[in-house]
Amino acid sequence: MTAEGALLIAGGISWTVIVTLCAFGLGAALGVPICAMHVSRSRVLHGLAVVLIVILRSVPPIVWIFLLYFGIGSGWLSIGPVPAAIVALGVITAANMAEIYRGALKSIHPGQWDASHALGLSAWSEFKDVMVPQLFRVTLPSATTYLIGLLKDSAIASTIGVMEITYLAGYLASKQFGAALQIFAFAGALYILISLPLAAVARVADARLRAKVAQ
Amino acid sequence: MNGTFAFWAESLPALLSGMVVSLQVTAAVLVIGIPLGLVAALLVQSTVRPLRWLTLAVVEIGRGAPALILLQLAYYGLPSSGLQLSSMGSAIAALSWTTCAYTSEIIRAGLQAVPRGQSEAAMTLGLSRLDALRYVIVPQGMRVAAPALLGFAILMLQASSLCFAIALPELLSRAQLIGTTSFRYMEILLLAALLYAAICIPASLLVAAIERRLGQHAA
Amino acid sequence: MEQTAEARPIVEVSGLGKSFGAHRVLEGIDFSMRAGEVVAIIGPSGSGKSTLLRCLNQLEQHDEGVIDICGIRLQAGTPPPRKDMNDLRRSAGMVFQSFNLFPHMTVLRNISLPQERVLGRSRAQADERSRALLERVGLAAKADQYPARCSGGQQQRIAIARALALDPRIMLFDEPTSALDPEIGLEVLAVMQELAEAGMSMIVVTHEMHFAETVSDRVILMADGRILEEGPSAEVMRRPKAARARQFLQAVLNR
Numbered sequence: 001m002t003a004e005g006a007l008l009i010a011g012g013i014s015w016t017v018i019v020t021l022c023a024f025g026l027g028a029a030l031g032v033p034i035c036a037m038h039v040s041r042s043r044v045l046h047g048l049a050v051v052l053i054v055i056l057r058s059v060p061p062i063v064w065i066f067l068l069y070f071g072i073g074s075g076w077l078s079i080g081p082v083p084a085a086i087v088a089l090g091v092i093t094a095a096n097m098a099e100i101y102r103g104a105l106k107s108i109h110p111g112q113w114d115a116s117h118a119l120g121l122s123a124w125s126e127f128k129d130v131m132v133p134q135l136f137r138v139t140l141p142s143a144t145t146y147l148i149g150l151l152k153d154s155a156i157a158s159t160i161g162v163m164e165i166t167y168l169a170g171y172l173a174s175k176q177f178g179a180a181l182q183i184f185a186f187a188g189a190l191y192i193l194i195s196l197p198l199a200a201v202a203r204v205a206d207a208r209l210r211a212k213v214a215q
Numbered sequence: 216m217n218g219t220f221a222f223w224a225e226s227l228p229a230l231l232s233g234m235v236v237s238l239q240v241t242a243a244v245l246v247i248g249i250p251l252g253l254v255a256a257l258l259v260q261s262t263v264r265p266l267r268w269l270t271l272a273v274v275e276i277g278r279g280a281p282a283l284i285l286l287q288l289a290y291y292g293l294p295s296s297g298l299q300l301s302s303m304g305s306a307i308a309a310l311s312w313t314t315c316a317y318t319s320e321i322i323r324a325g326l327q328a329v330p331r332g333q334s335e336a337a338m339t340l341g342l343s344r345l346d347a348l349r350y351v352i353v354p355q356g357m358r359v360a361a362p363a364l365l366g367f368a369i370l371m372l373q374a375s376s377l378c379f380a381i382a383l384p385e386l387l388s389r390a391q392l393i394g395t396t397s398f399r400y401m402e403i404l405l406l407a408a409l410l411y412a413a414i415c416i417p418a419s420l421l422v423a424a425i426e427r428r429l430g431q432h433a434a
Numbered sequence: 435m436e437q438t439a440e441a442r443p444i445v446e447v448s449g450l451g452k453s454f455g456a457h458r459v460l461e462g463i464d465f466s467m468r469a470g471e472v473v474a475i476i477g478p479s480g481s482g483k484s485t486l487l488r489c490l491n492q493l494e495q496h497d498e499g500v501i502d503i504c505g506i507r508l509q510a511g512t513p514p515p516r517k518d519m520n521d522l523r524r525s526a527g528m529v530f531q532s533f534n535l536f537p538h539m540t541v542l543r544n545i546s547l548p549q550e551r552v553l554g555r556s557r558a559q560a561d562e563r564s565r566a567l568l569e570r571v572g573l574a575a576k577a578d579q580y581p582a583r584c585s586g587g588q589q590q591r592i593a594i595a596r597a598l599a600l601d602p603r604i605m606l607f608d609e610p611t612s613a614l615d616p617e618i619g620l621e622v623l624a625v626m627q628e629l630a631e632a633g634m635s636m637i638v639v640t641h642e643m644h645f646a647e648t649v650s651d652r653v654i655l656m657a658d659g660r661i662l663e664e665g666p667s668a669e670v671m672r673r674p675k676a677a678r679a680r681q682f683l684q685a686v687l688n689r
Binding site for chain 1: 275276279280281282283284285287288291292293294295296373374376377379380387391394398400401404405407408411412415416419
Binding site for chain 3: 330332333335336338339340341342343346350351354355358
């Protein structure tokens, strides 16, 4: 593998990052209403949320991407590889984030709800000033762990033609058989390198947020 | 609609034989990868520095590199250094690495969850470090790790779908084949999804039940 | 002057010191003990009693001083050779506050496994010895049950049997009844008394003042990492010299 080849593969970083971050953003946002449905007192909404989450997590991500791109994309709706990857991964992320949010809600000390009621805070203020900061702190470790996992899952987008790291590595390897080992090793190293700052940011943010809180 | 069910009926045998391959790969990978994960969990705490660093590298790469990369590394990359593995061989090699890496963390957490008093008792009774691990710590640690390991097993079954990229005739690649020849992608992929769900959903419920049972017996 | 084997102390500690980080836990500990003696170590929480016990069998490493136990010399700063550690483990049995039975094995296996692995006994030999010991502590019927099905007092008695199975020369007890209801604790203390009367050398860290006074030959009273008082039980318990010792004993006796 030449320096040229390395640069080619490294060019895929932008798509890798775009797919990962967009999918995560979509999922983090969608996860909120799904979580709300899950914890709601309405049996219907709760049931719907459970079914949705279970189905989304019981089928491999690559099957969802294929369903979206080849399945829906071949007949009903024309959808490009990048949007297909983002939507498929985003919806799966939503299911997982909903579970992470639910876990966070459970872990918030029930005394918090009582205290804010006793202090006469309005529901919105209660949510904004008391719940959200705590939820944020509690979900941060799980969410960043999931994000790092999502970074690796984004490699699946290569199978539907998104020109991210894995796709370009495969392309280069098909041209230079002999160098396939180094090519894929390099690609793997890129993923590991990208995840390092993420893990570091997570650790720092977690420590910073903890320091602000009385334990 | 009728066409769909007929189509499903005639495609089912092919997909089922693909599912068998998926299950075979998953089973092989777990049987090889989990014991290796135990070894890694122990070695990563070794006092022998080079051993510890080597294990750490194996674990971090196994966890940090996408499975799809490891699969293609094994299938396309190894031949250039003399080792030619079949699809099945490459799939097993690559995913065993992934399994070893992830389960080493799960098992390490399980081993650490064993109360310190257990290893102190083993120590004061004169049991060697190896005997203490073998008879006291590992059995208890694996019990703690069991639900997480089972959950991981289900994830590995899903990961077997990635092996379609290295020409393994598992479930997804059978579905894709039928899709490309019939152009009825939506229907065949739905059937494939149903088959995955048919195994993973009951399996997840079983794991949750086991987790509850184990939680009841613990102090 | 020559000492015969019987007269040589089974435990001799000189100048023992230990710190956990910046915190000084043991300071200038000197004491010795002859075979067949029962020594109780009492004192307020944080006085270093358990730490001292745990240094004796090297669950903790001491930072200064020398420990001579069952003929094995433990020098601070020098890790003892493997053979010495093996001898130490075989010679000194330990009973913990939280029993530490192996929950995934039957009671019988708990007692037999160490015999098989450490002493090389056959399964049949080990099981026979285990049943005899269970009989001695009054729990022969529990042999095939799992520890979780036994009460706290029963588990502690089984733990004592397990430690005895290796034929130790000295038994170390780290607050054996602190995790038990007072009534349940009595059954454990009864077993310990029987052991003492049979001539076992014992060091017992305890809050049980009655046991300290009546069953043990000598009492060591510790506070703030040092030995405050030391001597025959009746003397230390009823006529302590140090003010701090008097203060502690007044609080715990006659409660």
